[in-house]
Amino acid sequence: MSILAILVIVVLCLIGLLHFYWAFGGKFAAEQAIPTENGQRLINPGKIATVMVGIALFCFAFVAYILYFYDLSSSHYRNYFIISGWILSVIFTLRGIGEFNAVGLFKKIKSSEFAYYDTHFYTPFALSMGLIFATLAYRV
Numbered sequence: 001m002s003i004l005a006i007l008v009i010v011v012l013c014l015i016g017l018l019h020f021y022w023a024f025g026g027k028f029a030a031e032q033a034i035p036t037e038n039g040q041r042l043i044n045p046g047k048i049a050t051v052m053v054g055i056a057l058f059c060f061a062f063v064a065y066i067l068y069f070y071d072l073s074s075s076h077y078r079n080y081f082i083i084s085g086w087i088l089s090v091i092f093t094l095r096g097i098g099e100f101n102a103v104g105l106f107k108k109i110k111s112s113e114f115a116y117y118d119t120h121f122y123t124p125f126a127l128s129m130g131l132i133f134a135t136l137a138y139r140v
Helices: 002-025 047-069 078-097 113-139
Strands: none
Touching: 002 047, 002 113, 047 078, 047 113, 078 113
């Protein structure tokens, strides 16, 4: 489980860095990260929103670190981190399920480049994170 926890922390930090890269003008993999329909973007996140997502991903990695590597038995913040783990589990699971149009397991739009990456990478990742955060929160 230690290797999995480290992998989760590293991957969340790398994805957070990728969001900072995009916020400051980077183009690598940006088109594959935005849902489209008939070639039109369905969302147009700005720089501030993209930075906020990057910060959130670093915070998620911090929660994973605390839940696995920190002894919370005598911490006054124990319940906050456990609840945070469960909330992150729900967030990632809901992202994996999707909004029934362009994102997630039950999306209708399946012919875009984003849809390919969502089906093969983003949705399985989100569902895996949901399971991992539930496990981390439960084991504390």
